[in-house]
Amino acid sequence: MFIRVDSSNGVPVYEQIVRQVKFAIADGVVAAGDLLPSVRELARELAINPNTVARAYRDLQSQELVELASGIGLSVRGGAKRECQTQRRQLLQARVGQVLEEAFRSGLDAAAVRRLVDAELTRLEKQFMGNGNHE
Amino acid sequence: MFIRVDSSNGVPVYEQIVRQVKFAIADGVVAAGDLLPSVRELARELAINPNTVARAYRDLQSQELVELASGIGLSVRGGAKRECQTQRRQLLQARVGQVLEEAFRSGLDAAAVRRLVDAELTRLEKQFMGNGNHE
């Protein structure tokens, strides 16, 4: 699967899994009715403990994004895609707000912030040129 | 002092202290030669353990931003202000880059990102209207 975790960045691994599964749902990489990779399979793939994956899946289930197909696995629920897209958009907006607020606190004014954003934007445009992203 | 910590956001408290002391130095709130608040005083103020503050101060000392005035306290070193300003600028630029990259990955194009940034920017401008910040 498309999931990658980094155990050294402070963010709990199970949260990283939850986040990336949500992104996969939002992107349509897994559609409604599709099964998530099994707990043991994903654990083997990521070289982590099955309990950690199970913890992430439990969270996804309690958020009603995914439902138990008993004996089969966990399947993506109907409204999950739109919900994940909404959550992703809200998360992004919040992070943009945080960073801009930090920029203000650093003494930059709106014009300086705009310059900084534009500089990073053109840098990233070169990097992402001509591909439909979704690593 | 001007420091505020949040023990429930995952970031170690001592790192929050290091970060905010650096910001205070960058902003000139504490100038070269000034003493930092004592370990015990800051610990009492933040309602945390003195060891946690001591840990933060040890980091600042090993980064040569602050030096031991034996028996007196820790004083801000000469080049610290410029160094902290540089670090803060680099940190900010990196965070802007991260967020914009995440925006690209969410499927937004450069124009959409610019719209999102502008929206947050005008929202924050209202909030910060007519004050020299530094909460």
Place this chain on the structure above:
DNA sequence: ACTACCGTACTAGTGCGATAGTACACATTT
């Protein structure tokens, strides 16, 4: 000298994320 304050060092205990191993109920496949 005495007291008070400074940073530092040390040990012990707590909370939480993660690991490790086992057991269980369920469904599919053979």
Place this chain on the structure above:
DNA sequence: AAATGTGTACTATCGCACTAGTACGGTAGT
């Protein structure tokens, strides 16, 4: 019926950030 694979539950253990309390050497004020 048996084997395999699914998610789940449970206990034990480990590491790390943090708390808690104490002790020590250095400096200033009296």
